[in-house]
Amino acid sequence: KNQVEQSPQSLIILEGKNCTLQCNYTVSPFSNLRWYKQDTGRGPVSLTIMTFSENTKSNGRYTATLDADTKQSSLHITASQLSDSASYICVVSPNTGFQKLVFGTGTRLLVSP
Amino acid sequence: NAGVTQTPKFQVLKTGQSMTLQCAQDMNHEYMSWYRQDPGMGLRLIHYSVGAGITDQGEVPNGYNVSRSTTEDFPLRLLSAAPSQTSVYFCASSYGPDYGYTFGSGTRLTVV
Numbered sequence: 001k002n003q004v005e006q007s008p009q010s011l012i013i014l015e016g017k018n019c020t021l022q023c024n025y026t027v028s029p030f031s032n033l034r035w036y037k038q039d040t041g042r043g044p045v046s047l048t049i050m051t052f053s054e055n056t057k058s059n060g061r062y063t064a065t066l067d068a069d070t071k072q073s074s075l076h077i078t079a080s081q082l083s084d085s086a087s088y089i090c091v092v093s094p095n096t097g098f099q100k101l102v103f104g105t106g107t108r109l110l111v112s113p
Numbered sequence: 114n115a116g117v118t119q120t121p122k123f124q125v126l127k128t129g130q131s132m133t134l135q136c137a138q139d140m141n142h143e144y145m146s147w148y149r150q151d152p153g154m155g156l157r158l159i160h161y162s163v164g165a166g167i168t169d170q171g172e173v174p175n176g177y178n179v180s181r182s183t184t185e186d187f188p189l190r191l192l193s194a195a196p197s198q199t200s201v202y203f204c205a206s207s208y209g210p211d212y213g214y215t216f217g218s219g220t221r222l223t224v225v
Contacts (some may be wrong), residue, residue, distance in 0.1 A: 004155065034213060043117075043203050043216030044156075089155070093210065100171065101214075103155030 002027040004104035006090050012110045017080055021107045023073040023090030034091040035064050035075050038106065044089055047075070080111045115139050119204050119217035126194040126224045134189040134220050136204030144207040145187040146171070146214070147179065149200040156203065162187055194224045 004025045013019050025033070032051050036044035048057040048064040050073075056065045061078045077084055087106040094100060120135045138145065146161040158171030160179040168179050176198060178190040187206075191198060201221050205214040 031210060036213075041219070043205070043218050044214075045216070046213030049211075049213055100158060100161075101156075103157075105153060105155050 002092070002094060002102045004090050004092050004102050006088075006104040006107050008107060009105075010108040010110070012112055013080055015080060015082055015111050015113050019077050019080060019109065021075045021077075021088050021090075021109070023075070023104055025071050025073070025090070025092045025102070025104075027092040027094050027102050028071070029095045030092050031095050032093045033064075033066055033073050034093070034101075035062070035073075036089040036091060038087045038089060040086070047088075077109075082111050082113060085109060085111045117204055117206055117215050117217035119202075119220050121220060122218065124220060124222050126191070126222065128194060128196060128224060130194050132191050132194065134191070134202055134204075134222075136187045136189065136217060137185050138187075138204075138206040138215070139185065140206060140208075140215065141184060142206035142208055142215070143184065144209060145181065146205050147177070147187070147189045148203045148205065149173065150203060150219075151200050159189065159202075191222075196224045198222065199224045 007022045034049045035047045038044040050057045050066045052068045063076045066073045087108045089106040090104040092102045117138045143164045147159040148156040150156050162168045162181040201219050204217045207214045
């Protein structure tokens with residue numbers, strides 16, 4: 001069964017610190033992997049999209065990496081800000097149909113002043 | 114450019130009632146989808162559409178109907194609401210496989 005697992009479930013860090021969120025997936029074959037940010041009470045917003053041939057993709061202070069051999073991805077947040085407090089969701093798009101995205105349950109990040 | 118607009122934002126229904134969740138996008142996206150988000154679970158696909166007049170079922174379609182008469186609109190109908198349909202519903206649209214989805218802000222539905 002196609003699955004996406006994220007860790008940790010939740011994380012608290014001090015403002016200005018860096019953090020790394022993990023995503024392991026069993027979706028195979030897949031066409032791309034996405035990271036979304038979801039603020040409380042809002043819809044998810046796309047941060048990065050990587051195809052299976054890409055190793056890294058950056059969007060400002062957010063850097064996603066992908067290791068297709070181990071089926072792992074990570075999202076690194078640099079110099080965290082209070083506005084980074086949100087849930088971060090890893091999403092994998094299988095080759096069988098991009099509409100049928102497989103969503104992780106997310107990591108809830110709290111940046112504390 | 115409003116993006117994806119969902120209405121209403123909140124709704125309380127009694128068991129057995131029907132209603133339609135509205136979704137409209139102004140980006141000329143062909144692909145549109147409906148998801149539900151429940152605590153402790155990833156978003157799950159209810160129905161999706163690859164263009165006007167074309168819809169298909171997702172992972173959890175039972176109890177829901179959709180239609181796509183225009184590119185802009187993709188309403189989701191609850192036929193006979195049940196407490197198990199209490200959830201947050203998101204509509205999303207996209208240009209296609211190489212692009213990210215743009216999500217609406219969600220509809221929080223409670224069925225009592």
